[in-house]
Amino acid sequence: MLGAxxxxxxxxxxxxxxxxxxxAATKLVSGSRWWIAxxxAxxxAxxxxxxxxxxxxxxxxxxFGQELFDAGVLAVAVVMLIWxxxxxxxxxxxxxxxxxxxxxxxxxxxxxxxALAIVVGVAVLREGAEVALFMYxxxxxxxxxxxxxxxxxxxxxxxxxxxxxxTYFGLVKIPMRHLFxxxxxxITFLAAAMASQSAAFLEKAGKVSWLSATAWDxxxxxxxxxxxxxxxxxxxxxxxxxxxxxxxxYLVTLLAVAALTFATARHAKTPQAAASR
Amino acid sequence: xLKWNKSILAAATATAILSTAAxxxxxxxxxxxxxxxxxxxxxxxxxVKAGEPFRIKVTNKNKAPAEFESSDLDVExxxxxxxxxxxxxxxxxxxxxxxxxxxxxxxxxxxxxAE
Numbered sequence: 010m011l012g013a014x015x016x017x018x019x020x021x022x023x024x025x026x027x028x029x030x031x032x033a034a035t036k037l038v039s040g041s042r043w044w045i046a047x048x049x050a051x052x053x054a055x056x057x058x059x060x061x062x063x064x065x066x067x068x069x070x071x072x073f074g075q076e077l078f079d080a081g082v083l084a085v086a087v088v089m090l091i092w093x094x095x096x097x098x099x100x101x102x103x104x105x106x107x108x109x110x111x112x113x114x115x116x117x118x119x120x121x122x123x124a125l126a127i128v129v130g131v132a133v134l135r136e137g138a139e140v141a142l143f144m145y146x147x148x149x150x151x152x153x154x155x156x157x158x159x160x161x162x163x164x165x166x167x168x169x170x171x172x173x174x175x176t177y178f179g180l181v182k183i184p185m186r187h188l189f190x191x192x193x194x195x196i197t198f199l200a201a202a203m204a205s206q207s208a209a210f211l212e213k214a215g216k217v218s219w220l221s222a223t224a225w226d227x228x229x230x231x232x233x234x235x236x237x238x239x240x241x242x243x244x245x246x247x248x249x250x251x252x253x254x255x256x257x258x259y260l261v262t263l264l265a266v267a268a269l270t271f272a273t274a275r276h277a278k279t280p281q282a283a284a285s286r
Numbered sequence: 287x288l289k290w291n292k293s294i295l296a297a298a299t300a301t302a303i304l305s306t307a308a309x310x311x312x313x314x315x316x317x318x319x320x321x322x323x324x325x326x327x328x329x330x331x332x333x334v335k336a337g338e339p340f341r342i343k344v345t346n347k348n349k350a351p352a353e354f355e356s357s358d359l360d361v362e363x364x365x366x367x368x369x370x371x372x373x374x375x376x377x378x379x380x381x382x383x384x385x386x387x388x389x390x391x392x393x394x395x396x397x398x399x400a401e
Contacts, residue, residue, distance in 0.1 A: 016389065063351070064366045072372045075363060092295055139353060142364060143389050146350035149367070213361075215374045223376065234357050250360055252376075 010161035016143055017165025020136040023243045024052070025169040027132040029176025030199065030244075031125045034093070034192035036181055038104075041122055048126035052133025059134065060141035076214035079135060083207035086131040089124035090200040091266055094193055096121040098273040101189055140166075195244065197266045202246025205259035212252055220253035317341040317372065320396065322352050322365065322387060327396035336380040336400035345370040352394075356385035359398065 028045060035041035059066065059078075066074045097104075140162070147158045183191055211217045228249040232238050241247035246259055316335065320342055321328045334340050344354045346365040354373065355362045361373045378400040387394035 012392075016391075063364055064369050067364070067366070067369070067371055073374075075371075088295075139364060142351040142353075142366070146352075146367075146389060149350050213374055221376065232357075 010157040010164075013143075013147065013158040013161030014165040014168070017140055017162045018168045019165075019239070020140045020143075021166060021169030022172055022239055024129075024132040024136055025172030026176055026240065026243045027199065028129055029173040030180065030192065030195050031129060032173065032177045033180035033188065034097075034196060035122060035125060036188065037185075038122065041125075044122040044126040045129050048129030049133055051126070052130040052137055055130065055134040056137025056141045059138040060145065063138065063142060070214065073214035073216070076210045077216070080207045080210035080214065082131045082134060083203045083210065086128045087200050087204045087207065087262065089127045090196050090203070091269070092124045093121040093128075094196050094200070094266060094270050095273045096124075097189060097193055098270045099277045101193075101274065102277060104189070193270060197263065197270065198245045199243075200266050201259045201263040202243065204262040205246050205248070205251065205255040208258040209248070209252065209255050212254060217254060220257060222253050224251050224253045224256045226250050315339050315341050315374070317343050319343050319345070320354075320385075321345045321347060322354075322394065323347040325390065325394055327385075327387075327394065330396045332396065332398045334378070334398055334400050337377050339377050340375050341372050342375060343370060343372050351389070353388035354385065355388040356383060356398075358383035359385065361385070362388070 028049065032042070032045055035045070063075075066078055068074060070077050144159070144162050147155065147162065180192065181188065208217070212221055226249065231241065231247065231249065233242055233247065233249040238247065238249070248255060251259075316338070318332050318334060318340060320332060322344065324347075332342070342354075342361075344363075344365050346352050346367060346369055349367040351367050352365045353362065354365050354371065359375050359378065361375060363371055363373050365371050378398075380400050383398045383400065385396050385398060
């Protein structure tokens with residue numbers, strides 16, 4: 010039972026963190042919880058489908074369909090995160106003003122919410138297919154251990170939800186006027202992390218051989234598979250043995266998103282932009 | 287408003303494409319075979335050439351799915367039941383590296399010896 014719990018928990022851990030961060034980022038935007046829940050539900054449904062067609066997906070692209078699929082959905086998630094950040098940079102001021110005045114939920118937020126629902130879906134989908142296949146294996150094996158393994162898996166899923174809750178409640182303790190700056194920063198790192206992981210999958214698929222040398226090995230300082238290693242992997246994109254390409258993609262994304270967000274925030278401050286809305 | 291949203295999306299897409307700019311390449315690598323049958327890998331020790339990229343073809347003879355994984359080699363890939371997959375592995379320094387079925391992490395283990 011403990012084994013099943015650990016396997017499932019490890020897989021849902023990353024998705025749990027992402028969900029927690031995005032819930033906090035969209036706090037006080039009306040309907041955000043529904044969008045995020047929709048993203049989770051979509052991700053779960055997608056996971057089951059993906060597990061079912063795992064063989065077919067694997068056969069694509071000369072046997073590297075899994076890797077290309079991962080690279081693709083991660084790239085989509087990166088675009089959505091950047092979009093959300095820029096939207097927030099543009100509307101952050103009005104949002105803050107509205108919150109000061111009314112203290113109520115903001116209505117106009119559906120566009121980045123759809124983007125974030127997609128990010129949540131991707132986060133769930135990526136690890137969810139593994140959980141689905143693992144649990145399918147348990148069902149297939151049957152026998153005495155069946156109930157105990159199933160219980161362990163469910164407990165693992167519940168713990169993943171706890172990670173979301175802890176992340177969320179930790180973040181919303183931050184005073185409201187700083188919360189959006191903090192979540193924008195977190196999302197910038199999340200985007201860079203996902204972009205570099207997307208690049209890593211292209212390398213694993215053998216589609217990119219450029220800058221493939223290992224940039225460094227820090228596994229002796231922080232093991233990527235340890236608890237802290239996993240947190241850092243998800244939140245800032247820590248990799249213990251990244252390729253040079255991964256490092257480059259990470260830095261380019263980080264700097265580009267930061268620059269775009271900054272420029273958009275400045276643009277939003279001009280009176281014309283406020284009037285044109 | 288709509289126009290602004292479109293330009294944001296365009297900027298976001300451009301950033302993502304730029305940052306994952308890819309160059310396709312074909313590869314002629316040595317492929318080593320490993321089979322998962324019951325609760326073990328055959329062979330459980332694989333000798334590979336150090337300093338060269340290589341491929342491992344993993345055949346799962348069980349009905350239950352497996353996940354071929356190695357933290358040492360930075361490899362992680364699902365292997366559906368009665369199915370086979372291939373993974374690319376980066377050049378490795380001489381040494382001994384562990385791989386395992388992540389769904390049965392402590393029981394199903396094998397090693398790669400790079401020489």
